[in-house]
Amino acid sequence: MSKYVPVIGLEVHSELKSNSKNFSSSKNGEGEVNTNLCPLDLGYPGTLPVVNKEAVRKSLMVAMALNCNVPEKLCFDRKNYYYPDLPKGYQITQFGSPIGVHGYVMIDTDSGPKKISIQDTHLEEDTANMDHMSTYSLIDYNRAGVPLLETVTDPCINSADEAILFLEAYRNILLYLDASDARADLGQIRVDVNVSLKREEDSKLGTRVEMKNINSFKTVREAIISEIDRQTKILESGGVIEQETRRYDENLGTSVFMRSKVDAVDYKYYRESNIPEIKLRDSFIDSVKNCLPILEYERRHKYIDVYGIGKVDAYTLTKDKKLSDYFEKIISYGSNPVDTSNMIVGFLLGYMNKNFLSLEDIKINEDDFSSVIKMMSDGKISNKQAKDIFTKAIEEDKNVMDIAKEMGSQISDKEEIRRIINEVFSENTKVIEDYKNGKNVNGFIMGLIMKKTSGKVNPGITNMVLKEELEKL
Amino acid sequence: MTELFIDDMRKELDNKSVTSSDLFNEARDKALKYQDEYNSFVTIMDKKEEMDSNTKLSGIPYGLKDNISTKGILTTGSSNILKDYIPVYDATVYRKLKEAGAVLVGKTVLDELAMGGTGTTGHTGIVRNPWDKDRMIGGSSSGSASSVALGIVPFSIGSDTGDSIRKPASYGGVVGFKPTYGRVSRYGLFAFASSLDTVGVIARSTRDISYVMDIIKGHDDRDMTSLPDDNILYSDNINNEIKGKKLFYIKEALENKSGNKELEQIIDNFYKTIDKAREIGFIIDEVSIDKELLETIYPAYNVISCAEATSNNSNLTGICFGNRIDGKDINDIMMKTRTEGFSELIKRRFVIGSYVLQKENQDKLFLNACRVRRLIVDRFNELFKEYDGYILPSTERIAPRFNEASDKLGDDYLILGNHLIIGNFGGYPSISIPSGFVNNMPVGISITGRAKEDYLVLNMANKLEEVLGYKGQVSKSE
Known part of the structure; x- marks a missing residue:
């Protein structure tokens, strides 16, 4: 009998960076409990939502980076349900016309590149934070109304590894666009996972089980692996998978039942009439398009294929946009990409790590960096001398070229x-x-x-x- | 003095023969005097708010419907669930009036959460018609209409989602104006049905309405549906020439198959009124509209307004504010708060609203109602290409006695009883002005015009008002 193939779909929620909340003027950011508030955030009668343009701009950037189709008009809908973390009794979201549909993200798996197709990405608002004590609950409304972008993949992921590769790629897109800080430890990125199993030859998908609100990629991996295991055991012993929502329990290392499909909530979505349809003008869309940076995947492949940089180093260089930008600026002054990459990955990063420095602490300008690499490539100075120059420049906060002159260049004539x-x-x-x-x-x-x-x-x-x-x- | 027009009070204030405190005290004393009998107010102010300003309205007393947010002043929506709710912010309309120097006398009673048309469902008791205490004033802007009809204040602010300003104004023999959707900011108006809700004015003359509109209209950054400023002073344009302005009335709305005597007199009053309108230069045609379409108005309204109301009022759970009833857990608290906080009629609407939004019913009920709304609006927009507005009796009857009608959503259907909803469906400006009496009770006539042409509707109404002779009337029930 053939093996079971896991089919996984992800829903990723990320808090967007903005000064104010998605529909109110309260601050989006850190603050004392229940201080980033205004009447709208608490659902006071008579308050009205006003759309945050910056949140729209950021989500539009993400939609474009995900290669999505963008609608002509921006529309919002209400998702209705009662819970104290949702003061208005409904969440403003995009149901009928998301800000991006039918996109994809490329990932590099061990067996080659794979396209993860995106169903949609839509802009909505976050709920309040709740802490449940034994006899009471505490609610912090600072988070209520923070712009939240939800991206939904098609069920096209086939392993926990692929899921993590996608999540890392997605997070990097957010970081490249500066759309979100995407820190899982702060709840800025949260994942719902759908898992089903099917036989290899079947075209029809199996019954899916949803696991909600997973807070770290590591836990996503564990949850997927354990859920595949759980479902495989059920199927192999002749059982049936029930469509249900489960919660992954990290301590138990397995998912536990939350609710079945029968109890599924009807959210009674309908158009939010307090927000008129907003036409996304071509000029606005173009202005967003024009500030889209080249993203990690494309850069990485260029580094490998065009520059001939090794895979691992290319990964390292592109993981952080700032580092990648620094690298690209340096080589734009004419230094050899491989030599430059070797100096950054082989020396600079290690030096920074050892001395707890970040890229902001490295004040060597790209032009000078490039000149030193060129001198090294031309054999005018040795690799060790180049490193000494950089070290001295960082430690003594001196200009690289001055140091190079001071040290005198190598005599190779x-x-x-x-x-x-x-x-x-x-x-x-x-x-x-x-x-x-x-x-x-x-x-x-x-x-x-x-x-x-x-x-x-x-x-x-x-x-x-x-x-x-x-x-x- | 407060039973006079704004211009009269303005004159006395300006030549210092009265002070704004005198006017406030007079209005407050009248409010207190009539309160037991007519119940216009939820709250009557003890003290005058102090605000220096120099506008048409400075020093002029007024009433504000109790579903409009006033910082530091109880605002109940006439519902038990908000019986102790004191808002932390001001509605835009209230802020503008305050800044203009208008003086708040009290917060007026409404049908619970503005859902209803009888004035009998507020949590503080029924509102009585100043012309006959055994009759209703209608609603939901019940106290706003009665406070003006009683001569307590020259104007009151109301809200209108289906006919909630125009019907009680008509039953009370006063003028009620529902502006174009978005002309007046809804920020701070407790939402009933967001796509239909408007803030408007009840007064004793169209001129007074225009003075108030000039203050409260305008774009508001806090309300994304508010219109850009039209930069027209309505009060400067109410006397413009109307000769040649074209109105139509709907043939099917004036049918009286059962031969109802009261309806006959109302229709008779209407024909006499349009004769006078023609005399001053209006061109008025009879237009026929598919009856089937007209008969969908109320059911479509019912579905849309209940759906939106269900969602809009989901914030009333007692968690962040409101009259919380304790329970064993979070869900129990919300359940008990809502169970005890709302009357049966409101719950009925929520059940209907919830039902029509359910996944399996939504397309057939809610979305079809939205499509029907669109068809109706398309038909009227088409007619408005040729006509400047339509004119009809405001209501199909005089104010009912308390045992004659209820706010249960009824079965009987009359086009004339529901046509005011068209104004909300299309966001059109619409006004009711008094046009006479039937069985000793006031009746009104309504003009509904093109969206955004508020000035023209007020202009046409003012010209008609001049020749009808019922302007400025105050109930004679004392």
């Missing part, structure tokens, strides 16, 4: 070296005697040359020229 060697010969006639008497003096003479030039000569070239000159004697 053959004729110059030849001249120095001959000077050394004429100053040390005894050594020439020794040589002529068959003694090996190479190391000793090299030492003399280094001493004379303060170690600035290129050792390889010097060795070569020295041999030539000795033979002439």
Whole structure:
């Protein structure tokens, strides 16, 4: 009998960065409990929503980055349900006409690139935070109304690894766009997971089980693996999967029953009439399109395919947009991409790590960085010298080019070296005697040359020229 | 003095023969005097709000419907669930009036949460018609209409979702104006049905309405559905020439198959009124509209308004504000608060609203109602290409006695009894002005015009009002 194939769909909720909330003027950000509030956030009678343009702009950017189709008009709907974390008794969301539909995200799996198709991405508002105590509950409404972007994939993911690759790629898109800080530990990115199993040859999907509100990618992985395991066991023993919503319990390492399909809530979606349809003008869409950066996936493939940078290093460079931008700016001044990448990945990142520095602490401008790499590539300075220059520049907060000048550049001109060697010969006639008497003096003479030039000569070239000159004697 | 027009009071204030405190005290004393009998107010102010300003309305007393948010002043929506609710912010309309120097006398009674048309369902008791205490004033802007009809204040602010300003104004022999949707900010108006809700004015003359509109209209950044400013002073345009303005009336709305005597007199009053209108230059045609379409008005309204009301009032759970009833857990608290907080009639509407929004019913009921609304509006927009408005009796009857009608959503259907809803469906400006008496009770006539042409509706109504002779009337029940 054939094996079961897992089919996974994800719903990712991310809080968008903005000054104010999605439909009110209260602050979107950190604050003392229940201070980022206004009458609308508490659902006071008579309050009305006003759409936050910045949140729309950010979600539009994400929609475009996900290669989605964008609607002509922006519309909002109400999702109706009662819970104290939802003060209005409904959530303003986009049901009928999401801000992005039918997109995709590329991921690189072990078996090659894979397209994860996106059903839609839509803008909505977050709920309040609740803490349930034994005899009472506490509600913090600071989060109520914070702009939230929900992105829904098609059920097209086939393993926990793929799910994580997608989530990492998606998070990086958010970070590249500066749309969200996407910190899972702060609840800024939360995932609902749907898992079903089907036999390899079946085209019809199996019955799906939903696990809601998972707070870290690590837990997403565990939840998927354990759910696949649970469902496989049920099917293999001849059982049937029930359509239900479950909660993944990290302590138990398995999902636990929450509610069945029969208890599914009817959210009675309908159009939010307090927000008129907003035409997304071409000029607005173009202005958003024009500030879309080139994203991680594309950059990474360019680094590998065009620049010839190794896969691992390309991953490292593109993981952080700021680092990738820094790298690209440096090579735009003409330094060799591989040498530049090697210096960044092989030296700079390690140095930063060791000294707890971030890229902001590195004040070396890209032009100078590029010049030093060029000197190194041209053999004018050694790799070690380049590193010394950078280290000194960082530690003493000095200009790179000044240091390079100060240290003097390496002497690698053959004729110059030849001249120095001959000077050394004429100053040390005894050594020439020794040589002529068959003694090996190479190391000793090299030492003399280094001493004379303060170690600035290129050792390889010097060795070569020295041999030539000795033979002439 | 407060039974006079705004201009009269303005004159006395300006030549300092009265002060705004005198006017406030007079209005407050009248409010208190009539309160037991007529119950116009939920709250009567002890003190005058102090605000220096120099507008037409400065020092003029007024009433404000108790579903409009007033910071620091009890605002109940005439519902038990909000019986102790004191808002933390001001509605835009209230802020504008305050800034203009108008003086709040009290918060007027409404049908619970503005859902109803009888004035009998507010949590503080029934509102009586100043012309006959055994009759209703109608609703839901019940106290707003009665306070003006009693001569307590020259104007009151109301809200109108189906006919909630125009019907009680008509029953009370006063003028009621529902502006174009979005002309006056809804920020701070307790939402009933957001796509239909409007804030408007009840007064004793169209001129006074225009003075108030000039203050309260305008774009509001807090209400995305509010219109851009039209930059027209309505009060400067109410005397414009109306010769050649074209109105129509709907043939099917004036049928009286059962030969009802009262209806006959109302229709008779209407024909006499349009004769006078023609005399001053209006062109008035009879137009026939598909009866089937007209008969869908009320059911469509019922479905849409109940659906929106269900959702809009989901905030009333007792969690963040309101009259919380304790329970064993969160859900129990919300359940008990809502069970005890709302009257049966309201719950009926919520059940209907919830039913029509359910997944399996939504397309057949709610969305079809929205489609019907669209068809009706398309038909009227078509007619408004040729006509400046339509004119009909405001209501199909005089104010009912208390045992004659209820706010249960009834079975009998009359086009004439429901046509005012067209104004809300299309967002059209619509006014009711008094046009005489039937069985010693006031009746009214309504003009509904093109969306955004508020100034023209007021202009036409004012010209008609001049020749009808019922302007400025105050009930004679004392």
